[in-house]
Amino acid sequence: MKLGFGLYRHNVTPDNLAFARQCGATHVVVHLVDYFRQAADNPRGDQPTGGQGGWGRAGDPDRLWDLGELREMRAMIEDHGLSWYAIENFDPAHWHDVLLDGPQRAAQIDKLKTMIRTVGAAGIRVIGYNFSLAGVAGRISGPFARGGAVGSGMSGVDETPIPRGMVWNMTYDPDAEGELELVDREVLWGRYERFLADVLPVAEEAGVVLAAHPDDPPVPVIRGQPRMLYETTSFRRLVGLNPSPSNQIDFCLGTVGEMADGGVYEAVDEQSAQGRIAYMHFRNIRGKVPDYRETFIDEGDTDMLRVISILKANLYDGVLIPDHAPQMACDAPWHAGMAFAMGYMTAAIRAVDGI
Numbered sequence: 313m314k315l316g317f318g319l320y321r322h323n324v325t326p327d328n329l330a331f332a333r334q335c336g337a338t339h340v341v342v343h344l345v346d347y348f349r350q351a352a353d354n355p356r357g358d359q360p361t362g363g364q365g366g367w368g369r370a371g372d373p374d375r376l377w378d379l380g381e382l383r384e385m386r387a388m389i390e391d392h393g394l395s396w397y398a399i400e401n402f403d404p405a406h407w408h409d410v411l412l413d414g415p416q417r418a419a420q421i422d423k424l425k426t427m428i429r430t431v432g433a434a435g436i437r438v439i440g441y442n443f444s445l446a447g448v449a450g451r452i453s454g455p456f457a458r459g460g461a462v463g464s465g466m467s468g469v470d471e472t473p474i475p476r477g478m479v480w481n482m483t484y485d486p487d488a489e490g491e492l493e494l495v496d497r498e499v500l501w502g503r504y505e506r507f508l509a510d511v512l513p514v515a516e517e518a519g520v521v522l523a524a525h526p527d528d529p530p531v532p533v534i535r536g537q538p539r540m541l542y543e544t545t546s547f548r549r550l551v552g553l554n555p556s557p558s559n560q561i562d563f564c565l566g567t568v569g570e571m572a573d574g575g576v577y578e579a580v581d582e583q584s585a586q587g588r589i590a591y592m593h594f595r596n597i598r599g600k601v602p603d604y605r606e607t608f609i610d611e612g613d614t615d616m617l618r619v620i621s622i623l624k625a626n627l628y629d630g631v632l633i634p635d636h637a638p639q640m641a642c643d644a645p646w647h648a649g650m651a652f653a654m655g656y657m658t659a660a661i662r663a664v665d666g667i
């Protein structure tokens with residue numbers, strides 16, 4: 313298995329790429345959507361929690377990922393001795409009506425197909441995504457990790473309705489009025505199946521894997537809308553929707569660890585045995601939804617070495633990235649938190665995998 317590092321768009325700088333390599337990463341996962349663009353309550357720090365205003369404004373609906381731009385970023389990544397393994401998340405501006413089954417659905421499916429082909433042409437093998445209406449919602453931030461390190465958590469479920477013009481915690485139409493009407497969970501699964509049927513043939517042709525992130529936080533209903541990937545067995549249904557080899561999982565160990573049913577190891581085993589895990593967010597937590605806390609990687613409920621042992625037994629060859637990590641008390645809280653996680657992961661992989 314491989315050690316990777318996740319970077320938000322504004323964090324893709326020569327210094328941070330050098331830092332990732334110095335931490336032992338060989339691969340990077342890049343979020344191309346700018347989650348920090350226009351949200352006054354989301355300063356460019358670690359990661360937004362997902363308040364009622366979401367993560368701010370979605371991007372430009374007419375500006376798709378561009379091959380030249382991706383090649384330029386790839387060259388910068390490779391200049392630092394790293395490989396670009398995955399892009400994480402589509403911009404709601406590009407696919408809101410796929411999620412909502414709105415009037416622009418067909419045109420947006422075409423946009424997604426174009427971008428999947430572009431990603432394949434740029435030599436990037438994986439796109440992580442979230443098929444979710446509320447997206448990241450209702451998380452809190454506080455001194456939850458050892459020694460009062462600040463991280464994310466959850467304390468009860470946000471029941472505030474999602475305003476129209478917002479989906480997956482970003483606003484694509486600030487002028488829309490009213491609230492999103494309630495969508496039935498089975499209707500949502502139907503939209504998901506249709507999306508996969510539309511884009512997976514193109515992904516296969518382009519040599520690209522689509523990797524689904526589970527609903528974060530994983531509760532059955534949040535902001536009044538149902539979720540799909542909130543149980544440790546939900547991945548089984550997702551994979552069953554479409555057998556394409558490009559239908560895979562961005563296995564967020566933190567999110568799956570938060571799931572109420574407690575089947576985290578079984579899910580890692582089942583999905584890695586079937587070769588369905590494209591990459592893993594390697595993050596630890598304490599507690600379950602709707603009341604959990606993010607911890608340092610070595611102090612949570614999940615036995616991280618047991619997870620690596622399961623992956624090794626199933627010959628997992630994908631990437632592990634730290635996802636996010638508690639901020640440490642020093643002049644560089646984000647860097648220190650990530651370096652701590654990377655050091656732990658390096659040792660854990662070496663101890664179990666022998667590399």
Ligand SMILES: [Mn+2]
Nearest residue numbers: 564567593635
């Ligand atoms: Mn995650």
